[in-house]
Amino acid sequence: GQQVMQIPQYQHVQEGEDFTTYCNSSTTLSNIQWYKQRPGGHPVFLIQLVKSGEVKKQKRLTFQFGEAKKNSSLHITATQTTDVGTYFCAGRGGYSTLTFGKGTMLLVSP
Amino acid sequence: SAVISQKPSRDICQRGTSLTIQCQVDSQVTMMFWYRQQPGQSLTLIATANQGSEATYESGFVIDKFPISRPNLTFSTLTVSNMSPEDSSIYLCSAFNADTEAFFGQGTRLTVV
Numbered sequence: 001g002q003q004v005m006q007i008p009q010y011q012h013v014q015e016g017e018d019f020t021t022y023c024n025s026s027t028t029l030s031n032i033q034w035y036k037q038r039p040g041g042h043p044v045f046l047i048q049l050v051k052s053g054e055v056k057k058q059k060r061l062t063f064q065f066g067e068a069k070k071n072s073s074l075h076i077t078a079t080q081t082t083d084v085g086t087y088f089c090a091g092r093g094g095y096s097t098l099t100f101g102k103g104t105m106l107l108v109s110p
Numbered sequence: 111s112a113v114i115s116q117k118p119s120r121d122i123c124q125r126g127t128s129l130t131i132q133c134q135v136d137s138q139v140t141m142m143f144w145y146r147q148q149p150g151q152s153l154t155l156i157a158t159a160n161q162g163s164e165a166t167y168e169s170g171f172v173i174d175k176f177p178i179s180r181p182n183l184t185f186s187t188l189t190v191s192n193m194s195p196e197d198s199s200i201y202l203c204s205a206f207n208a209d210t211e212a213f214f215g216q217g218t219r220l221t222v223v
Contacts, residue, residue, distance in 0.1 A: 033211055042202060043153070045211035088153070090212065096141055098212055102152035 002027050002093045006101030014109050019076040021104035023089035032065055032072045035088040037103070043088055079108045112137050116203055116215025123193055123222050130189045131218045133203035138183035139213075144176070145202040147217075153202070159186040193222045 003026040013019055023032065031050045035043040047056055049065035049072060056063045060083075062075045076083055086103040093099065113136045123129050133142070142159040157178055158166040165178035180186040190197050198221050206212040 035212070039150075042214040042217050043212070045213070048211060086150070096158075096208070098141075098206060100153050100155075105150060 002091065002097060002099045004089060004091045004099045004101040006089055006104055008104055009102065010105045010107075012107040012109065013079050015081060016078050019079050019083070019106055021074050021087050021089075021106075023072045023074075023091070023101050025070045025091045025093075025099075027093055028069050029091040029093055030069075031092045032069075033090045033092065033098070034063060034072075034074055035090060035100075036085050037088065038085045041085075076106075079106070081108050081110055084108050112139060112205060112210075112213045114203060114205060114213050114215040116218060118218055119216060120219040121221070123220065125194050125222055127193055128189055128191045129193065129220060130187050131201055131203070133186050133188075133205075133215050135184045135205050135213075139205040140183070140207045141205060142180060142186045143204045144178060144186070144188045145204060147200045147202060149200065156188070156201075159188075159203075190220065193220075195222045198222045 005024045007022050031048055033048045034046040036046055037043040047063050052069050053067045054065040060077045064073045086105045088103045089101045091099050115134045117132055144156040145153045146156055147153050155168050156171045156176055159178050159180040161180045161183055175191055177189045201218045203215040204212050
């Protein structure tokens with residue numbers, strides 16, 4: 001079955017440093033989604049990437065979808081303490097398949 | 111977007127008892143799922159809740175332990191049966207349609223004593 005690997009599992013940065021999490025799928029995806037889960041909360045949708053090579057930005061967050069539609073990344077520029085949480089990617093392979101990566105927990109120290 | 115109401119939000123249960131968690135979606139959705147998550151850890155998929163038929167369970171999860179119902183396209187329940195302390199976790203329901211993102215309930219924090 002489809003597998004989605006996400007690294008790193010955990011990262012601790014100083015406020016102002018950049019952060020990147022990477023996602024790799026064992027199969028070609030129709031799209032990839034990113035979610036953020038704040039401590040004590042539930043995952044909340046951030047964005048969806050559909051096209052090969054697509055790049056989208058949300059303020060300090062940059063999302064990329066690989067040319068082969070099998071990998072993706074989320075980059076946060078100049079992290080803030082409000083960025084703390086776990087970031088999940090989720091790959092859609094088919095109509096009913098949405099496979100979540102294991103997530104990257106981000107801790108930001110002021 | 112869809113809004114999912116999940117209840118209870120938390121519970122403390124005696125070992126050997128059962129707890130049923132409910133999720134109500136404010137619109138019809140194609141797919142509904144149940145996850146388990148330890149605080150700060152990844153999402154573990156328990157099963158896909160199929161409308162009108164038996165749920166599809168992931169490896170390591172069985173119907174006798176985690177019976178699931180989905181009587182219609184907006185509602186599902188997960189029962190954690192014959193609980194032990196190892197069942198202490200956060201349980202999340204999720205839903206999506208073919209062309210949408212996934213929505214999550216607020217989660218149920220279960221403690222078994």
